[in-house]
C-alpha cells in the first residue's frame with residue numbers, strides 16, 4: 001500500500017516531537033547530573049554522553065513521529081472518503097505497515113457494505129415507487145419519513161417531514177394512526193374520505209381504504225408505522241356503472257313489454273271485435289317484440305365481446321369483402337331512405353390481424369347509424385386508407401405500427417361536442433333522435449367501442465356542417481405481441 005519514498009521529511013508543529021525527545025532524554029539527564037554532582041564523572045564527558053543520547057533519541061523518535069503523523073492523515077482522509085495519495089507517504093516500520101493493511105481491509109469491508117446498502121435502498125425505492133398504491137412511513141410523532149411516488153400523486157409533492165394529520169384530516173384516520181403509534185393497537189384498517197385534488201374536475205370525494213401497521217420492535221430506525229392506502233373510487237365507479245347498466249337494461253326491456261301487455265289486454269277487451277284495430281295493434285306488438293329481440297341480442301353481443309376483451313384476435317383478414325358484405329346487407333334499408341353507398345377502397349390496402357365477424361359487426365353498426373341518422377337521399381361515403389399508426393387513446397392501450405383507417409361519412413343532423421364524448425356510453429342516445437322517434441337501443445356504438453378496444457385500435461368522430469358526420473375507425477395491421 002505504502003511505498004518507501006525518499007521524500008523530504010516534514011513534521012507538523014503540533015506533532016509533539018520535541019516534547020517526546022525531551023521526555024525520553026530526561027531520565028539520562030538526571031543520572032548524568034547526579035554523577036557529575038557526586039564527582040563520579042567529569043562534566044564535559046557527561047555533556048557529551050547526554051548529547052549523544054539526545055541525538056540517538058532524535059534519530060530514533062523521528063520516523064515513529066513521522067509515521068504516526070502519516071497514519072493520522074491517512075485515516076482522516078479515509079474518513080472523509082477522499083482519495084488518498086499513497087505515493088506521497090513514507091513508511092519504514094513493519095508495524096505501521098500492518099496497521100495500514102488492517103485499516104485498508106476495514107475500509108474495504110465498510111465501503112462494500114455501504115455500496116450494498118446504497119444499492120439496496122435504491123432498488124427498494126424503485127420497487128415502492130412502482131407500486132400503484134400509496135405507501136408511507138411515519139415516526140412516533142406522526143411525521144412522514146418516506147413516501148412512494150403514488151403517495152405524492154395522491155397527497156401532494158411536499159409531504160415528507162410533514163405531520164400526517166396535516167395532510168389527511170379525516171378524524172377516523174387520525175385516531176387510527178394515533179392508536180397504532182401509541183402502541184394501543186398493532187394494526188388498524190378503515191375506510192375514509194378525502195376531497196379530490198383540483199386537477200380532477202370532479203366534485204365528489206375520494207373513497208380510500210387505509211391499512212396502518214406498527215413495525216416490529218426489531219426495526220431500529222425512526223419509523224414506527226407503515227400506512228398503505230388503496231383508492232376505492234374507481235371500483236366504486238365500476239360498481240355504479242354496473243348497477244346503472246342493469247337499471248337501464250331493465251328499463252329498456254320493461255317499456256316494450258308494458259306496451260305489448262297493454263295491447264294484449266285491449267285485444268282481449270275493447271278491440272275484441274274490431275279487425276282494423278287488431279291489425280294495427282298486432283303490427284305495433286310485433287315491432288316492440290322485434291325491438292326486445294334486438295335489445296337482448298345487443299346485450300348478449302356486448303357481454304360476449306367483453307368476455308373476450310383480453311384475448312387479441314389472430315386471423316389475417318382483408319377488409320374489402322367485409323365492406324361489400326355489409327353494404328349488400330344494408331342496401332334494402334338504405335333504399336327505403338333513397339340512400340346509396342359510395343365505396344372507395346384503394347388497391348394496396350394491407351390485410352389486418354382481426355376478428356372478421358367483429359369487424360363486420362362494427363362496420364354494420366356504423367353504416368346502420370349513417371342510414372338512420374343521415375339525410376334522406378344523400379350518399380354515404382365509405383373510404384379506407386392506410387395510416388402510419390393508430391392515434392393514441394387516454395382510455396385504453398393501442399397497438400403500435402401501421403394501421404388501416406375505415407371511415408363512414410353521412411350528411412344529416414350534426415352531433416355537438418358534448419354528445420360526441422358520450423356517444424359510446426351504453427344506452428346513450430341523442431335527445432333529438434329520441435324526440436324524432438328514431439328507433440334504437442343505444443348499444444350499437446358501445447359494441448363498436450369494445451370491438452375497437454379488443455383490437456387495440458381507436459375511433460375518432462367529427463361532425464361539421466361542411467363535411468357532415470364521419471366516424472373513422474383505426475385498426476392496427478398487427479396486434480401487439482405478448
Ligand SMILES: Nc1ncnc2c1ncn2[C@@H]1O[C@H](COP(=O)(O)OP(=O)(O)OP(=O)(O)O)[C@@H](O)[C@H]1O
Nearest residue numbers: 369370373429430433440441442443444445446469
Ligand atoms: N351518424 C350519426 N349521425 C348522427 N347521430 C348519430 C350517428 N350515429 C350515432 N348517432 C347518435 O348516437 C346515438 C348512439 O348510437 P348507437 O348506435 O349506439 O345507438 P342507436 O343507433 O340509438 O341504437 P342501436 O344501434 O343499438 O340500434 C344514436 O342514438 C344517435 O343519437
Ligand SMILES: [Mg+2]
Nearest residue numbers: 369440444445
Ligand atoms: Mg346504432
